[in-house]
Amino acid sequence: DAGVTQTPRHEVAEKGQTIILKCEPVSGHNDLFWYRQTKIQGLELLSYFRSKSLMEDGGAFKDRFKAEMLNSSFSTLKIQPTEPKDSAVYLCASSSGTVNTLYFGAGTRLSVL
Amino acid sequence: QQKVQQSPESLIVPEGGMASLNCTSSDRNVDYFWWYRQHSGKSPKMLMSIFSNGEKEEGRFTVHLNKASLHTSLHIRDSQPSDSALYLCAASRGGSNAKLTFGKGTKLSVKS
Numbered sequence: 001d002a003g004v005t006q007t008p009r010h011e012v013a014e015k016g017q018t019i020i021l022k023c024e025p026v027s028g029h030n031d032l033f034w035y036r037q038t039k040i041q042g043l044e045l046l047s048y049f050r051s052k053s054l055m056e057d058g059g060a061f062k063d064r065f066k067a068e069m070l071n072s073s074f075s076t077l078k079i080q081p082t083e084p085k086d087s088a089v090y091l092c093a094s095s096s097g098t099v100n101t102l103y104f105g106a107g108t109r110l111s112v113l
Numbered sequence: 114q115q116k117v118q119q120s121p122e123s124l125i126v127p128e129g130g131m132a133s134l135n136c137t138s139s140d141r142n143v144d145y146f147w148w149y150r151q152h153s154g155k156s157p158k159m160l161m162s163i164f165s166n167g168e169k170e171e172g173r174f175t176v177h178l179n180k181a182s183l184h185t186s187l188h189i190r191d192s193q194p195s196d197s198a199l200y201l202c203a204a205s206r207g208g209s210n211a212k213l214t215f216g217k218g219t220k221l222s223v224k225s
Contacts, residue, residue, distance in 0.1 A: 004156075031210055031211075033210070039217075041217075042201075042215055042216065042217035042218060043157075043201065043215035045213070048210075048211050050211075055211055056211055091156065091157075095210050099145070099207075099208035099209065099210070100210070101147075101159040101162075102149075102157075102159065102210060102213070104156035104157050104158070105156055106155065106156050107156060
């Protein structure tokens with residue numbers, strides 16, 4: 001089985017641009033998570049979907065971050081407009097159940113100039 | 114304030130030595146703990162999980178949990194250069210992934 005696939009691996013954006021990150025979860029997994037990872041804050045939850053329904057929208061990230069899951073095998077994270085402080089690694093993870101292991105993708109490294 | 118605190122921030126151990134990593138939650142409602150390992154430039158991968166008081170051993174890795182103090186520790190014996198990575202501790206209530214909180218991690222370097 002394929003793992004979690006994230007594209008692109010690297011993204012460079014100008015301040016104010018809109019960027020869309022993509023994620024394909026492990027086939028059959030019902031839970032999908034978007035995290036942001038920085039050295040200062042560590043891993044922060046952005047969004048959580050269960051069976052395509054948005055369960056958690058990450059509170060503080062609501063205003064410029066929007067995650068969608070149009071079908072069970074594909075999710076997007078849109079950041080609009082981007083700011084330099086958004087520079088980070090964005091990780092997508094999936095799980096087969098609420099108490100099960102998270103499987104992470106390789107991440108997208110975003111640099112906002 | 115970070116709800117999951119890990120110490121030390123970084124650790125250097127000689128090859129063949131013992132590495133001990135600590136993690137404490139300030140949320141008294143958590144009762145499930147995971148350890149994830151993230152090699153440089155790679156994604157985190159689950160290493161071990163523990164839900165009951167006591168100890169769990171898998172090969173060179175041993176995890177302890179004290180639920181009363183909400184403290185877990187990870188011990189790596191006979192450390193290898195390939196163990197060099199960022200070790201992330203995560204905690205949740207009732208084992209729910211939706212309420213998983215990660216610590217900032219301990220960076221382990223094993224020197225040969």
